[in-house]
Amino acid sequence: MARPAGAQCCLRAFSSLRAVASTPAALADRQLQRGQQLAAQQQRRRRCDPTAAAAGGGPDNGAGVPPQERKAGSGKIGEASGDFFPEDERLQNWLFDEFAAVSRLFGFEQIDFPVLESEELYVRKAGEEITEQLYNFEDKGGRRVTLRPELTPSLARLALQKGKGLALPAKWFSIGQCWRYERATRGRRREHYQWNMDVIGVPGVEAEAELLSAIVTFFQRLGLSSADVGLKVSSRKVLQAVLQRYGVQEASFGPVCVVVDKMEKIPREKVVEELAALGVAAEAIEGILQALALRSVAELEEVLGGETPAVADLRRLFELAAAYGYADWLVFDASVVRGLAYYTGVVFEGFDRAGVLRAICGGGRYDRLLGTFGGEDQPCAGFGFGDAVVVELLKDKGLLPQLRHEVEDLVMPQEEGLRDAATSVAQRLRASGRRVDLVLEAKRMKWAFKQAERCGAARLVLVAPEEWSRGAVRVKDLASREEKDVPLDQL
Amino acid sequence: MARPAGAQCCLRAFSSLRAVASTPAALADRQLQRGQQLAAQQQRRRRCDPTAAAAGGGPDNGAGVPPQERKAGSGKIGEASGDFFPEDERLQNWLFDEFAAVSRLFGFEQIDFPVLESEELYVRKAGEEITEQLYNFEDKGGRRVTLRPELTPSLARLALQKGKGLALPAKWFSIGQCWRYERATRGRRREHYQWNMDVIGVPGVEAEAELLSAIVTFFQRLGLSSADVGLKVSSRKVLQAVLQRYGVQEASFGPVCVVVDKMEKIPREKVVEELAALGVAAEAIEGILQALALRSVAELEEVLGGETPAVADLRRLFELAAAYGYADWLVFDASVVRGLAYYTGVVFEGFDRAGVLRAICGGGRYDRLLGTFGGEDQPCAGFGFGDAVVVELLKDKGLLPQLRHEVEDLVMPQEEGLRDAATSVAQRLRASGRRVDLVLEAKRMKWAFKQAERCGAARLVLVAPEEWSRGAVRVKDLASREEKDVPLDQL
Numbered sequence: 013m014a015r016p017a018g019a020q021c022c023l024r025a026f027s028s029l030r031a032v033a034s035t036p037a038a039l040a041d042r043q044l045q046r047g048q049q050l051a052a053q054q055q056r057r058r059r060c061d062p063t064a065a066a067a068g069g070g071p072d073n074g075a076g077v078p079p080q081e082r083k084a085g086s087g088k089i090g091e092a093s094g095d096f097f098p099e100d101e102r103l104q105n106w107l108f109d110e111f112a113a114v115s116r117l118f119g120f121e122q123i124d125f126p127v128l129e130s131e132e133l134y135v136r137k138a139g140e141e142i143t144e145q146l147y148n149f150e151d152k153g154g155r156r157v158t159l160r161p162e163l164t165p166s167l168a169r170l171a172l173q174k175g176k177g178l179a180l181p182a183k184w185f186s187i188g189q190c191w192r193y194e195r196a197t198r199g200r201r202r203e204h205y206q207w208n209m210d211v212i213g214v215p216g217v218e219a220e221a222e223l224l225s226a227i228v229t230f231f232q233r234l235g236l237s238s239a240d241v242g243l244k245v246s247s248r249k250v251l252q253a254v255l256q257r258y259g260v261q262e263a264s265f266g267p268v269c270v271v272v273d274k275m276e277k278i279p280r281e282k283v284v285e286e287l288a289a290l291g292v293a294a295e296a297i298e299g300i301l302q303a304l305a306l307r308s309v310a311e312l313e314e315v316l317g318g319e320t321p322a323v324a325d326l327r328r329l330f331e332l333a334a335a336y337g338y339a340d341w342l343v344f345d346a347s348v349v350r351g352l353a354y355y356t357g358v359v360f361e362g363f364d365r366a367g368v369l370r371a372i373c374g375g376g377r378y379d380r381l382l383g384t385f386g387g388e389d390q391p392c393a394g395f396g397f398g399d400a401v402v403v404e405l406l407k408d409k410g411l412l413p414q415l416r417h418e419v420e421d422l423v424m425p426q427e428e429g430l431r432d433a434a435t436s437v438a439q440r441l442r443a444s445g446r447r448v449d450l451v452l453e454a455k456r457m458k459w460a461f462k463q464a465e466r467c468g469a470a471r472l473v474l475v476a477p478e479e480w481s482r483g484a485v486r487v488k489d490l491a492s493r494e495e496k497d498v499p500l501d502q503l
Numbered sequence: 504m505a506r507p508a509g510a511q512c513c514l515r516a517f518s519s520l521r522a523v524a525s526t527p528a529a530l531a532d533r534q535l536q537r538g539q540q541l542a543a544q545q546q547r548r549r550r551c552d553p554t555a556a557a558a559g560g561g562p563d564n565g566a567g568v569p570p571q572e573r574k575a576g577s578g579k580i581g582e583a584s585g586d587f588f589p590e591d592e593r594l595q596n597w598l599f600d601e602f603a604a605v606s607r608l609f610g611f612e613q614i615d616f617p618v619l620e621s622e623e624l625y626v627r628k629a630g631e632e633i634t635e636q637l638y639n640f641e642d643k644g645g646r647r648v649t650l651r652p653e654l655t656p657s658l659a660r661l662a663l664q665k666g667k668g669l670a671l672p673a674k675w676f677s678i679g680q681c682w683r684y685e686r687a688t689r690g691r692r693r694e695h696y697q698w699n700m701d702v703i704g705v706p707g708v709e710a711e712a713e714l715l716s717a718i719v720t721f722f723q724r725l726g727l728s729s730a731d732v733g734l735k736v737s738s739r740k741v742l743q744a745v746l747q748r749y750g751v752q753e754a755s756f757g758p759v760c761v762v763v764d765k766m767e768k769i770p771r772e773k774v775v776e777e778l779a780a781l782g783v784a785a786e787a788i789e790g791i792l793q794a795l796a797l798r799s800v801a802e803l804e805e806v807l808g809g810e811t812p813a814v815a816d817l818r819r820l821f822e823l824a825a826a827y828g829y830a831d832w833l834v835f836d837a838s839v840v841r842g843l844a845y846y847t848g849v850v851f852e853g854f855d856r857a858g859v860l861r862a863i864c865g866g867g868r869y870d871r872l873l874g875t876f877g878g879e880d881q882p883c884a885g886f887g888f889g890d891a892v893v894v895e896l897l898k899d900k901g902l903l904p905q906l907r908h909e910v911e912d913l914v915m916p917q918e919e920g921l922r923d924a925a926t927s928v929a930q931r932l933r934a935s936g937r938r939v940d941l942v943l944e945a946k947r948m949k950w951a952f953k954q955a956e957r958c959g960a961a962r963l964v965l966v967a968p969e970e971w972s973r974g975a976v977r978v979k980d981l982a983s984r985e986e987k988d989v990p991l992d993q994l
Binding site: 126128150159174211337 | 609
């Protein structure tokens, strides 16, 4: 029996909320609390409350888990959250399988990194939210370490580690947990999963086009259309051209991008103020703001001229999108900058057309990240795709799959004297590849039917004295309610 | 082209070693170092060096990753290790898929927990190695947290969290990372994955029999036989009966078990000394040591009497093993105690018959763990199965699978003017479900053949001017070396 989608949503929502586990005494209390929090969170997000945006608009996974709020002092166990009950785990597995399947369709290979990394991997001093919210600490050996806030720096490290032995281009994907630590005063902990796809060694926008195609393919497999979601695209080279025009020094580029990225989250005056604090002249600030308001490549060309790399890249990207067949998913939007300091070229983010959710995913080109780790630079492009926002969207659209525990046979002895017989029956079925739930205690028939329904069993296989003496078992088809004796060798 | 198993082993061994990533400058150095460490580690383990045993004989995953040793000061990035290059990740995925497949054959549902848990979840004060080696720290909010050293306490917490809403028996499995922190002076970091299966709510040894059956099924799927590996079984009730006989107080039970578990790792005199330090009388110590030397249930019955729970449990367990058909895998061995304080009944561990490796897996009954968290006790049994030792074993037996990157088509434009055409061809193939590596830069044919081999492509699909003008592409079957034109709609 399929569970209604609504119930699924709710269950999943709990896992998005990521149970902040606590001492048993506080648990019942919290179950209720969680439901209330969830409702409040959703409302907040729907209303595009700036608090929610500031908390939720993650630097670059584009995703992030809804904030968890709880009373101070509650939840002593499982501080960092992340519990997945079976119903949550099924949805998680389904989502991750889709991430992996799309990556493999595109010929990408999976990699993985430690969850605990050296803090220095993320120290970029550009004022990024992500580096300000590191879940970091000093370990027993006196080393500054952190639960990774994103996957890209680890990937860059891996590429450097391979050195000349790395066959280029490398096309890698990864699905991993990321953390951020928000101030305890806000009562929030953050943990989520991120799907990353990265191309190392391809300088042209063909890499970005391929990555965007993978994202579109993923959306399509989930049942989403270009009427539901879109991909905003721009290039950091737009800002770069503007900054160059006004003689702003190159070292300011990263920090300027980080400030500009906050445009939708903080007031315009504050952005102007922060840019001025970076030493950007008033005239240049005006130029930046004007450029960010552009909404077509043609307008961009008018402002920057057709020969600039920004315009050439974007024109080519849109051509490729047409060749791939996803041009209708793409929108040029100069205001897209992304919050990570290391992007150097094309940047993009997935958004819901209804405009109620935070960014679904985000990425871009980062040609100079490897160099910052002391290695040789390589042209790189990639994206991060979180597990939370897309589930919210699927829920809204009624597209969440109905997943359930899928046992094929429930095997039970009718009496304890037949337990060994039932055991051998279960083994026989498993040997043939069937998923079997073997009843391990003395139970009544009524319980067995309930259990069969709970575990989604297709058949109830009863080992009963009379049938067993004839070398058969009693099999009940739980869909048709038909019952018959089946000889052991025909099971 | 299949890679020889030997190469796989080596690659995997590197991942077992879990790259302690470092700054790029130190990387080349370390590549060499890693190989040397690996060889040294393997030798040490083969020789059953007590140092290796002490370091490696984990408290209860039974598994544990080989120790990582490196010079102090090296490896500044990625302190906790855990890098997986594509070849490592494939093996990892294969192993985890097998873990999951077996769990599902037995009707178990997957769950997951946070990697970061409250320290208090593991504070058991019984002198267990696992609690002495917590990878713990204080977070920014002043909370004592730890990277989980094992999965069982999280599972118990989850069960308590569900409270009365948990349908019993619950059959859960989990595959997750675990950490231990060993003294920096030894230059070791530890991280590994563990597969756990647990039954909550079944008081009888039917639960243990089912769990052991799952382990045997897993071994069989990997190609291992009962001539390669076995499962040593005993019950903590044996020790309990001995302690009761000598009037040792019940509070000492856990600590006594933890000491006794070290028997194979530390000298007998030291065990006697530690037991005496726990207040166990000399006579009782003698009784304990005698009981641990027993190697058959019949002998055990002679010593304890046939009516004791220990004997009854074990007798029934062996009967069930016969019904399941895995009796030949089981060995009674009273010296098996396991190093975790919380076990209360049957305990078991997987071992290689050649006797060169550490325990492959371990588990048992823990009926009183939930109570220690302030909840209502539930009968529970489960096991932990690490990802490292079994791979060593498979390597020794030549049973490691030959896994490789599996792209189906490599698609390439013969000239840049056909890039958009090649893109549309790749998309067409992907839409039909084929895994396609699209060449994203201008490359020569020679490179394409090399790349096709590298990514395991079955076909090279070349978009060339002449064929394209006829609505076809050039397809080369890379196994047969046959080449032909294929119209687009027949691709």
